[in-house]
Amino acid sequence: MQKKIRWIALLMALVLSLGITACAAEAQTGFSDIPADAWYGEAVDFAKAQELMRGVSETRFAPEETFSRAQLATVLYRIAGEPAVAGDDGFSDTAPNDWYASAVLWAAQSGVVNGVGGGRFAPNDPVTQEQLAVMLWRMKGQPIASEAADASPYAAQAVTWARENGLAFDGFSPKQPAIRSQVAVMLQGYLSLKDEAAITLTVAGQPLSVQWAENSSVDALRALLQKGDITLDLSDYGGFEKGAPLPETLPENNEQMQTDAGDIILYQGRQFVIYYDQNSYSLTPLGKITGISKEDLRALLGAGNVAATLSLAKMQTQAEKKTLVAYFSATGNTRPLAKTAAALLGADLYEIVPQTPYTSADLNYSDHETRATREQHDDAARPAIGGELPDFSRYDTVILAHPIWWGQAPKILYTFLESGDFSGKTLTTFCTSGSSGVGSSAENLKKSAPGASWLESRRFAAGASETEIQNWLESIGLLK
Numbered sequence: 001m002q003k004k005i006r007w008i009a010l011l012m013a014l015v016l017s018l019g020i021t022a023c024a025a026e027a028q029t030g031f032s033d034i035p036a037d038a039w040y041g042e043a044v045d046f047a048k049a050q051e052l053m054r055g056v057s058e059t060r061f062a063p064e065e066t067f068s069r070a071q072l073a074t075v076l077y078r079i080a081g082e083p084a085v086a087g088d089d090g091f092s093d094t095a096p097n098d099w100y101a102s103a104v105l106w107a108a109q110s111g112v113v114n115g116v117g118g119g120r121f122a123p124n125d126p127v128t129q130e131q132l133a134v135m136l137w138r139m140k141g142q143p144i145a146s147e148a149a150d151a152s153p154y155a156a157q158a159v160t161w162a163r164e165n166g167l168a169f170d171g172f173s174p175k176q177p178a179i180r181s182q183v184a185v186m187l188q189g190y191l192s193l194k195d196e197a198a199i200t201l202t203v204a205g206q207p208l209s210v211q212w213a214e215n216s217s218v219d220a221l222r223a224l225l226q227k228g229d230i231t232l233d234l235s236d237y238g239g240f241e242k243g244a245p246l247p248e249t250l251p252e253n254n255e256q257m258q259t260d261a262g263d264i265i266l267y268q269g270r271q272f273v274i275y276y277d278q279n280s281y282s283l284t285p286l287g288k289i290t291g292i293s294k295e296d297l298r299a300l301l302g303a304g305n306v307a308a309t310l311s312l313a314k315m316q317t318q319a320e321k322k323t324l325v326a327y328f329s330a331t332g333n334t335r336p337l338a339k340t341a342a343a344l345l346g347a348d349l350y351e352i353v354p355q356t357p358y359t360s361a362d363l364n365y366s367d368h369e370t371r372a373t374r375e376q377h378d379d380a381a382r383p384a385i386g387g388e389l390p391d392f393s394r395y396d397t398v399i400l401a402h403p404i405w406w407g408q409a410p411k412i413l414y415t416f417l418e419s420g421d422f423s424g425k426t427l428t429t430f431c432t433s434g435s436s437g438v439g440s441s442a443e444n445l446k447k448s449a450p451g452a453s454w455l456e457s458r459r460f461a462a463g464a465s466e467t468e469i470q471n472w473l474e475s476i477g478l479l480k
C-alpha cells in the first residue's frame with residue numbers, strides 16, 4: 001500500500017514540477033458535464049487517471065451527485081492496494097456476495113470504518129463530508145489534531161486534520177453529504193500529502209490549529225523536533241508579539257511582511273514569535289494559527305510570559321486505542337448486543353466459535369446429562385475454540401459477552417481468557433439470560449485473567465435496546 005501511495009505521490013510531484021498547477025490546469029476529463037474551468041476539474045482528472053473514480057457513464061461524471069458509503073469503501077480499498085481479506089465484517093446490513101463486500105470487510109478489519117451504530121454499515125447512505133475526512137484520517141494513522149467544533153465528536157479531530165492539511169475544500173461543511181466532485185478533491189488532497197509528521201503547538205496548555213508554511217525553515221523546525229519537544233517561555237515585545245529563542249538557529253526565508261494576529265514568525269533565524277497584532281518587517285513566515293479569534297488569542301497569550309510547546313504529532317497507534325468485543329452466543333441472543341456494543345465503541349468484534357458446535361440437544365438444560373450442563377458442572381471443562389484467536393496485544397480493553405448457563409459464563413469463556421495474557425488490560429463482561437442476573441459469573445471469570453482490572457458487569461434481556469447498552473457503557477466510562 002505504502003508503495004502504491006508513494007508512487008502516486010511521486011507522479012503528483014512530477015506533474016506539479018512540470019508546472020501543471022491546480023489553477024493553471026485545463027481539465028482533460030472528457031466528461032461533458034464538467035466545465036473546462038471547473039475548480040475541481042483537475043481532481044476529477046486525477047481520480048480518473050488513478051482509476052479511483054469513474055464517470056456515471058462514458059460522458060458524464062455527475063459532479064453534483066452524492067457518493068455512497070459503499071462506493072467510498074471501494075475507492076479506499078483500491079488506494080490500499082486491495083489486499084486479500086477473510087472473515088466477517090460484523091455488520092448486519094452487508095452480505096458476503098455484495099459487490100463491495102471485500103472493500104467493507106477490509107475497511108472494517110483495518111479500522112477505517114466502524115459502521116453507523118446499531119451494527120449497521122449503511123452501505124447505500126450518502127457519505128458525509130466528515131465521514132470522508134474520518135476515513136482518510138484513519139488511513140493516515142489518526143494524527144492528533146484539535147477538535148473542530150462544527151463536527152460530530154467522532155470526526156472532530158479528523159475535520160481539523162483535513163482542514164490543516166489542505167484536504168478540505170472551500171465551504172467544507174462536516175455534516176453535509178459529500179458530492180462526487182468534492183470526493184475527488186479530497187482524494188487528490190489525501191494522495192498528495194507528504195508522509196511527514198505534523199507539528200503541534202500548545203500555548204498555555206491549549207492545543208492550537210496551525211497552518212504551517214512550506215519552506216526550509218519549517219522543515220528544519222520539524223527536524224529539530226525529532227530530537228524532542230521544545231518548550232519556550234514566550235515574553236512580550238512591542239505590544240504586538242510574544243517570542244523566545246529556539247535552541248538552534250534555523251534557515252531564514254525572509255520576506256517583507258505585514259503581520260497580523262495569529263502569524264507565527266521566525267526572526268533572525270532564531271527567535272520563535274507569535275503575533276497578536278500588526279507589524280511590518282522582513283521576517284520568515286512559519287505558519288498561521290487558525291480557528292481562534294484575535295481577542296481569544298490575546299486572552300490566551302495573556303499579559304506576561306506564556307509557555308508554548310512545540311512537538312511532533314504523535315500517531316494514535318492501533319495498539320493505543322483498541323477495544324475488542326469478544327462474544328459467545330449459542331442461540332443468537334447475545335450476538336446482536338455484542339455487535340451494538342462494538343459499533344457504539346468503534347471496537348473490533350470477535351466471535352468465540354466452539355470447535356465442536358453446540359447442537360440443540362447439547363443445550364437442553366432440562367436434561368442434566370447434556371453437554372452444556374455437564375460442562376457447566378465440571379470445573380475443569382475447557383471446550384476448545386475453533387479458528388484463530390485475536391491478537392490480544394492489539395487491545396487494551398476487552399468486553400466479553402456471553403449467555404448465562406446455570407448461573408455462570410459458559411466454560412468456553414474460561415478457555416478464551418486462559419488463551420491470552422490480559423494483565424494490565426481493562427476487562428468487563430455483559431451477559432444475556434432468561435432471568436438470572438450477573439450473579440457470581442464475572443467474579444468467577446476474573447480468576448482466569450490475573451492482573452486485569454475489571455469494570456462492573458451488566459445483564460441484559462435478549463433484545464435489549466441500543467440505548468440500554470449505551471447507558472451501561474457510559475456508566476462504566478467506556479463511552480463519553
Ligand SMILES: Cc1cc2nc3c(=O)[nH]c(=O)nc-3n(C[C@H](O)[C@H](O)[C@H](O)COP(=O)(O)O)c2cc1C
Pocket residue numbers: 328329330331332333334335363364365372373402403404405406407408432433434435436437462
Ligand atoms: C444450558 C443453558 C443453561 C441456561 N441457564 C440459565 C440460567 O441459569 N439462568 C437464566 O436466566 N437463563 C439460563 N439460560 C438461558 C440463556 O441464558 C438465555 O437464553 C441467553 O439469552 C442465551 O444467549 P445466546 O442466545 O446468546 O446463547 C440457559 C440456557 C442454556 C442453553
